[in-house]
Each structure stands twice: as structure tokens, then as C-alpha cells.
Amino acid sequence: MSKRIEAKYKIDRRLGENIWGRPKSPVNRREYGPGEHGQRRRGKVSDYGQQLRAKQKLKGYYGNITEKQFRKIYEEANRLKGDTSENLIGLLERRLDAVVFRAKFVPTPFAARQFISHGHVKVNGKRVNIPSYRVKPGDVIEVKEASKQLAIVIEATQLAERDVPDYVEVDHHKMTATFVRAPGLADVPYAVIMEPNLVIEFYSR
Structure with missing residues (x-):
């Protein structure tokens, strides 16, 4: 952890x-x-x-x-x-914890790191528990089936204080996100x- x-x-x-x-x-x-x-x-x-x-x-x-x-x-x-x-x-922004945070699967980057370390996240169908894992364009990040109803996940998807950026495509019904491209500062x-x-x-x- x-x-x-x-x-x-x-x-x-x-x-x-x-x-x-x-x-x-x-x-x-x-x-x-x-x-x-x-x-x-x-x-x-x-x-x-x-x-x-x-x-x-x-x-x-x-x-x-x-x-x-x-x-x-x-x-x-x-x-x-x-x-x-x-x-x-x-x-x-290619760090897995950053993508999980951007996708609104969790409320904070700190929570993203813990969420990944505890084995709740898959990349391209395989469980990854390393927060610094670097995703590539086209990679599909998903919340493990057994973790989709966790209170922290449900709360995060409903946060009104931030939006999902356009370099991450998210389906909150399936709890999946696709990393589209590496972003620039803007x-x-x-x-x-x-x-x-x-x-x-x-x-x-």
C-alpha cells in the first residue's frame, strides 16, 4: 500500500x-x-x-x-x-492514479492511490495495483466488478465540483474509462x- x-x-x-x-x-x-x-x-x-x-x-x-x-x-x-x-x-497525467481520479472513480488523488493499491482497478482486463503504472492511449481502465458499488465510488461519480476532461472517455454505468491521449497543460x-x-x-x- x-x-x-x-x-x-x-x-x-x-x-x-x-x-x-x-x-x-x-x-x-x-x-x-x-x-x-x-x-x-x-x-x-x-x-x-x-x-x-x-x-x-x-x-x-x-x-x-x-x-x-x-x-x-x-x-x-x-x-x-x-x-x-x-x-x-x-x-x-498518464499515471494510473491520475487517470482514475480524472475518471471520477474516486474523489481525490490520495484516494486513487489507495484504491489502486487495494486491487480495485483493472487495465485492459488485468488487475494492476501500482498507482504509478503508466497508461498508453487506447488503454481501458475499469473498476473491478465487486468494487463498483463501494460508497467511495458512488460518491465520486456524483461529484459536481469537477468534470471529466476530454482526453479520458468514461462510462459511469459500466465504470470504465479509456485513456484517449496524453494531454498538454491547457x-x-x-x-x-x-x-x-x-x-x-x-x-x-
């Missing part, structure tokens, strides 16, 4: 943004940071600070994946042809502005 390194709302508070657009985020009530010094006025952030924040935000969004995993994805994006920041987003429905170009600058230093 995957390890939840930090609570999702703690990430929101630390960054001062509701990065998943969840109604229950504490940032909806208090926009300042956590702790006794959270309300202090922040000074001007350096270029390095902006790059670090962009990296923390993007890394945190995908279930707060480890630094080692995230750096490997960056290095692969850098090797691919084309724009590195667009490649980075495309690789992140295609991904982030609740806040993501700046993968600053992430690239952070790792390129």
Missing part, C-alpha cells in the same frame, strides 16, 4: 491555495498559512522560492508523490522531444494555476 506522506489539507494550508478545488479545503475559510506565524505578512519571494513553490504545488497535486519519483519524471520529460514542461504534464482541468515551466527551471539550475 502506498504511503500518505502528508494530509491533503495540510498541503493546501502550507501553499495557501485550494489546489484540488475541494469544498472542504481549510483555505476556503482561512487563506493564511498554518501555525502561530501563519498570518504574518510574507516578504517578496525570490526566483528560487517561486520555482520551489511551483514544484511543491505540482508534486503535491498528484497525491504528493516522492521527490525521487518526481525527479525521474522530470528527467524523462527532459529527454523527450518537444517542450519539456508539456512533456512533464503529459507524463504525470487540457488539464487544474483548480489553480500550475507553472511547470518554473518546475523545469528549478531542476535545470
Whole structure:
């Protein structure tokens, strides 16, 4: 089973943004940071600070994946042809946990990671329990038959706060999703502005 390194709302508070657009985020009530010094006025952030924040935000969004995993994805994006920041987003969105979240089979990326680890998901008819598994265009992701009536699944499919993007085709009656293509930054429905170009600058230093 995957390890939840930090609570999702703690990430929101630390960054001062509701990065998943969840109604229950504490940032909806208090926009300042956590702790006794959270309300202090922040000074001007350096270029390095902006790059670090962009990296923390993007890394945190995908279930707060480890630094080692995230750096490997960056290095692969850098090797691919084309724009590195667009490649980075495309690789992140090809993670199985990201696709399960986008398909609205679960309410959060954290839940997606746990859902996959517990064996509730199949890819092309075969059970896959690795959240970082990379899907390809045309792959069919489905919720295991015995798991289709789980409360978390039913709740997630009815969420009005987010839509399924057009690079994932979903049938919520059959609980299947087809990954159509790797998206670019403009295609991904982030609740806040993501700046993968600053992430690239952070790792390129």
C-alpha cells in the first residue's frame, strides 16, 4: 500500500491555495498559512522560492508523490522531444492514479492511490495495483466488478465540483474509462494555476 506522506489539507494550508478545488479545503475559510506565524505578512519571494513553490504545488497535486519519483519524471520529460514542461504534464497525467481520479472513480488523488493499491482497478482486463503504472492511449481502465458499488465510488461519480476532461472517455454505468491521449497543460482541468515551466527551471539550475 502506498504511503500518505502528508494530509491533503495540510498541503493546501502550507501553499495557501485550494489546489484540488475541494469544498472542504481549510483555505476556503482561512487563506493564511498554518501555525502561530501563519498570518504574518510574507516578504517578496525570490526566483528560487517561486520555482520551489511551483514544484511543491505540482508534486503535491498528484497525491504528493516522492521527490525521487518526481525527479525521474522530470528527467524523462527532459529527454523527450518537444517542450519539456508539456512533456512533464503529459507524463504525470498518464499515471494510473491520475487517470482514475480524472475518471471520477474516486474523489481525490490520495484516494486513487489507495484504491489502486487495494486491487480495485483493472487495465485492459488485468488487475494492476501500482498507482504509478503508466497508461498508453487506447488503454481501458475499469473498476473491478465487486468494487463498483463501494460508497467511495458512488460518491465520486456524483461529484459536481469537477468534470471529466476530454482526453479520458468514461462510462459511469459500466465504470470504465479509456485513456484517449496524453494531454498538454491547457487540457488539464487544474483548480489553480500550475507553472511547470518554473518546475523545469528549478531542476535545470
